[in-house]
Amino acid sequence: MTFSEQKQSNSKEQRRLLVTGGAGFIGSNFVHHWCKQYPGDRVVVLDALTYAGNRQNLSSLAGHQNFHFVQGDICNDALVNALLKEESIDTVAHFAAESHVDRSILGPDAFVRTNVVGTFTLLDAFRQHWERRNQPKSDRFLHVSTDEVYGSLGPDDHPFTETTPYAPNSPYSASKAGSDHLARAYYHTYGMPTIITNCSNNYGSYHFPEKLIPLMCINILMGKPLPVYGDGQNVRDWLYVGDHCSALDVVIHKGKPGETYNIGGNNEVKNIDLVNKLCEVMNELAADLPIRPAQKLITFVKDRAGHDRRYAIDATKIKTELGWTPAETVDGGLRRTIEWYLHNRDWWQPLLSAEYQAYYSQVYTQV
Numbered sequence: 001m002t003f004s005e006q007k008q009s010n011s012k013e014q015r016r017l018l019v020t021g022g023a024g025f026i027g028s029n030f031v032h033h034w035c036k037q038y039p040g041d042r043v044v045v046l047d048a049l050t051y052a053g054n055r056q057n058l059s060s061l062a063g064h065q066n067f068h069f070v071q072g073d074i075c076n077d078a079l080v081n082a083l084l085k086e087e088s089i090d091t092v093a094h095f096a097a098e099s100h101v102d103r104s105i106l107g108p109d110a111f112v113r114t115n116v117v118g119t120f121t122l123l124d125a126f127r128q129h130w131e132r133r134n135q136p137k138s139d140r141f142l143h144v145s146t147d148e149v150y151g152s153l154g155p156d157d158h159p160f161t162e163t164t165p166y167a168p169n170s171p172y173s174a175s176k177a178g179s180d181h182l183a184r185a186y187y188h189t190y191g192m193p194t195i196i197t198n199c200s201n202n203y204g205s206y207h208f209p210e211k212l213i214p215l216m217c218i219n220i221l222m223g224k225p226l227p228v229y230g231d232g233q234n235v236r237d238w239l240y241v242g243d244h245c246s247a248l249d250v251v252i253h254k255g256k257p258g259e260t261y262n263i264g265g266n267n268e269v270k271n272i273d274l275v276n277k278l279c280e281v282m283n284e285l286a287a288d289l290p291i292r293p294a295q296k297l298i299t300f301v302k303d304r305a306g307h308d309r310r311y312a313i314d315a316t317k318i319k320t321e322l323g324w325t326p327a328e329t330v331d332g333g334l335r336r337t338i339e340w341y342l343h344n345r346d347w348w349q350p351l352l353s354a355e356y357q358a359y360y361s362q363v364y365t366q367v
């Protein structure tokens, strides 16, 4: 018996998961994590394959007998109802979302549709399914959310806790806040075993090129300008995606229905320091950089509208109540991530499509 099989046989129950958004960045990392840790569990992915979804992120699972991929929209209630029933789902891990702040500034409609209406569709379909099955206590609806719902911190403010009032500032964070409130209401009104997690900025493999870390890595490799918004002093708390997945695993198995858990990396970094660090490691690891040192490419550009100054997470609750802490350091995680982008050009090159170039020139008009 392998270690994973032993772990599975020791765990109390086998689960049947519906993972929405499982072809995206965090969702696909989570699916890989779950299939490795719990090979006896059923994992059904529902993903619309928007520009951010990529079937290739899951291609290595093609032969896994308990894995099943369905292309479809979380707003399609007939499809969601049928999947919950046919697959006897007992656990929803809900990642599907429009996730990029800059795109939410350009076009908020899709954010309200998927993040608010889509989450509502899933919650209500799962409620009916859970009630039909006589409300099993071990069922879970995990709603994966962001620290951005709490708004922006000043330099000396205490990091966000689970009781920090919501104050979302972008259409993205406002739509995620709306979905969090719905998830909360489904526990308080119907008793549905819903748990919300609010996590800081993730980084790692399969991260779509539009986000800060992959964008900088790819631009360094291509010798293109590195666009730093405003004065570069904005602060984010960075968490390696594998640590986010292990936190969600713990929350599904040990978290309490109706609760919220903040997840963070204890790694507050200013954007400009992060970009300099990426340049340093790229200078060291990449033999064939078009421009060297990569720092020469750093270009300050017009600030993002409504740009939140600082995010930071107080993750005491998940540590003390569920025993989770991150395993990866920011130096170790960044090095692993840079190596991944260096060795997986076949993954990211096709993503720099005409659609992506059009988006890029809309956001980065000055670069």
Ligand code: NAD
Binding pocket: 020, 021, 022, 023, 024, 025, 026, 027, 046, 047, 048, 049, 050, 051, 052, 053, 054, 072, 073, 074, 075, 094, 095, 096, 097, 098, 099, 100, 114, 118, 144, 145, 146, 147, 176, 198, 199, 200, 201, 202, 203, 208
């Ligand atoms: P992503 O943009 O990489 O992936 C989103 C996935 O959802 C894609 O595969 C896409 O095809 C799918 N999707 C979009 N609309 C859909 C729809 N209507 N129906 C079905 N599928 C749809 O996002 P990500 O970075 O992996 O984020 C996943 C979740 O984690 C999101 O809910 C996000 O708010 C949250 N989150 C992200 C971060 C981060 O740093 N990336 C941090 C905290 C929380």
Ligand code: TYD
Binding pocket: 101, 102, 201, 210, 211, 212, 213, 215, 227, 228, 229, 234, 235, 236, 271, 304
């Ligand atoms: P991002 O990865 O978009 O995540 P979020 O906005 O959800 O935190 O951006 C992280 C930080 O990096 C944020 O402060 C905006 C900044 N940023 C840049 O300076 N330049 C860029 O090209 C991008 C994409 C982000």
